[in-house]
Amino acid sequence: MLKVSKHIQDLKAYKPGMSLESIKNKHNLSKFYKLSSNENLAGCSNEVKKVLVKAIExxxxxxxxxxxxxxxxxxxxxxxxxxxxxxxxxxxxxxxxxxxxxxxxxxxxxxxxxxxxxxxxxxxxxxxxxxxxxxxxxxxxxxxxxxxxxxxxxxxxxxxxxxxxxxxxxxxxxxxxxxxxxxxxxxxxxxxxxxxxxxxxxxxxxxxxxxxxxxxxxxxxxxxxxxxxxxxxxxxxxxxxxxxxxxxxxxxxxxxxxxxxxxxxxxxxxxxxNTDYLKQIYENNKQGLSFFYKSFDSLKIDYTKSQANFILFDCKQDAQDFCKQLLTKALVLRPLLPYGFKTQVRMTVGPMEQNQKAVKILQDYFNKA
Ligand SMILES: Cc1ncc(COP(=O)(O)O)c(C=O)c1O
Incomplete structure (x- = not known):
């Protein structure tokens, strides 16, 4: 066996959120709300897309x-x-x-x-x-x-x-x-x-x-x-x-x-x-966060106010199990055990329609529990 230093042996590799492909391969659902990796789900602007197509040449x-x-x-x-x-x-x-x-x-x-x-x-x-x-x-x-x-x-x-x-x-x-x-x-x-x-x-x-x-x-x-x-x-x-x-x-x-x-x-x-695009993303995020705050208040979920494009909330149970259950309902969230958070979950702000869908899935989950 080749020798590897102790630092590398002990290293816990960074585990990114699941890719859409791996989620789709594992679960038999056609559409997912992937609010797990703080991506901007609005996608890039048409101007950027045009430039990218040209750059391929x-x-x-x-x-x-x-x-x-x-x-x-x-x-x-x-x-x-x-x-x-x-x-x-x-x-x-x-x-x-x-x-x-x-x-x-x-x-x-x-x-x-x-x-x-x-x-x-x-x-x-x-x-x-x-x-x-x-x-x-x-x-x-x-x-x-x-x-x-x-x-x-x-x-x-x-x-x-x-x-x-x-x-x-x-x-x-x-x-x-x-x-x-x-x-x-x-x-x-x-x-x-x-x-x-x-x-x-x-x-x-x-x-x-x-x-x-x-x-x-x-x-x-x-x-x-x-x-x-x-x-x-x-x-x-x-x-x-x-x-x-x-x-x-x-x-x-x-x-x-x-x-x-x-x-x-x-x-x-x-x-x-494209400063107009950025303004739109900023406004959407602001609205998305206040929608999450209001929804979590009414669900009596504890959360941390955020300056970013995601929110951390306490699901008051094992976060890994919680996220696994939500995955079967097409909602992909991020448990945070590697950060030392056992019951906290991170959810990305998406376009409003996806935020509403995510909250509806959470409402159904907590109302049944
Ligand atoms: C605080 C922070 N820094 C850096 C990164 C890495 O981002 P990227 O390598 O995609 O630029 C992330 C990604 O989630 C992050 O949350």
Whole structure:
């Protein structure tokens, strides 16, 4: 047998939500409400579709390794210079590369995050043979910034801190003041603070931080965004890294040269220019969340208010069994055992007709129980 390090032996691989194909193969139902992976079920805009069809004509060429046009378009959109930008094959790849770039397992360097934070931070760190420290979430299921500072004070080996803002799977957020205090704290300790804003486009909170300004001021802050959520391009894979040019240049050294395919380079440029589409998605999400809040209130289901395109609720029973039962009724939800939540379930906001259908299935379930 070939030998594998203990980190890899102990690694619990990230388990994504079930794909539609695997659900269809397992269950004999023609239509499913797949509210399990925080995808944008409205699909991408017609403009993006047209651009993608055209881009296929050039698919025999390797993609532009510098993503020149894409970078210029994001630079215009974010109002930040092009040398503050790079891209990944989804933001997951950016997480992975930043960890490998900045944390050295031989020196015993570590990654710090929270127990209920997006799980890829832990998986990528362990795959890079690093130790991961996790602070508990606070009582409102948000990042506990004081606990994070305390953990940093107690361990000089912490090199990277990850904050998902808003967080998946809780939908909670860290306010501008709180996060700025952590930015300053990490600066003093020479720690890379990675702020993952995968759900930034859905945020309604007025005290949510404007982190792209911080990136220009602080050279230890990196922001990650994605086209997988609001922009409905999860299948094409594009993550955006916004950070000071030094971080970008190291990231570019480590990434594979053709990590961003030509279809997504074309499609994403069209997607970010379409501000009307984004407004519509934002409004639909706001309405979907208030519909869920109202419905859950009347069903007496406990839930956490969300700044993202999903909601976390307590099904008050084993969440895995609960989700299995709902699957037979064509509703696909996400149990969260790997995050340490035994009875909490995550449900994505979809187009209103799908939200209504999902609530109807939940009503029938709970009224019968
Ligand atoms: C907080 C957060 N970050 C990053 C990702 C990864 O997104 P992607 O790799 O599709 O860009 C997700 C996906 O669910 C997420 O919830």
């Amino acid at each position: 050039s698919a025999h060429f390797y993609p532009d390794p510098q993503c020149t046009k894409l970078k210029q378009n994001f630079s215009d959109f974010y109002k930040i210079k092009t040398d503050y930008l790079s891209f990944g094959n989804g933001s997951n790849e950016i997480i992975d590369i930043l960890i490998r770039t900045y944390c050295n397992p031989i020196e015993g360097e570590k990654v710090l995050t929270s127990q209920g934070a997006f799980i890829a931070y832990k998986v990528c760190a362990q795959a890079a043979r690093l130790e991961v420290k996790q602070c508990p979430l606070n009582k409102n299921l948000g990042f506990d910034i004081d606990a994070i500072k305390k953990a940093i004070n107690e361990d000089a080996k912490i090199k990277i801190v990850f904050i998902a803002n808003p967080n998946n799977p809780t939908g909670t957020y860290v306010s501008k003041d709180e996060l700025l205090s952590l930015v300053l704290f990490c600066k003093d300790k020479n720690i890379l603070l990675i702020i993952d804003e995968a759900y930034n486009e859905f945020v309604t909170a007025t005290d949510f931080p404007k982190t792209l300004d911080w990136v220009k001021t602080y050279n230890h802050v990196a922001v990650i965004r994605t086209l997988s959520k609001a922009y409905a391009l999860a299948g094409l894979r594009l993550g955006v890294l916004i950070a000071n040019p030094e971080i970008i240049s190291y990231f570019d050294k480590v990434r594979n040269p053709f990590n961003v395919n030509s279809l997504v380079q074309a499609g994403a440029s069209a997607a970010i220019k």
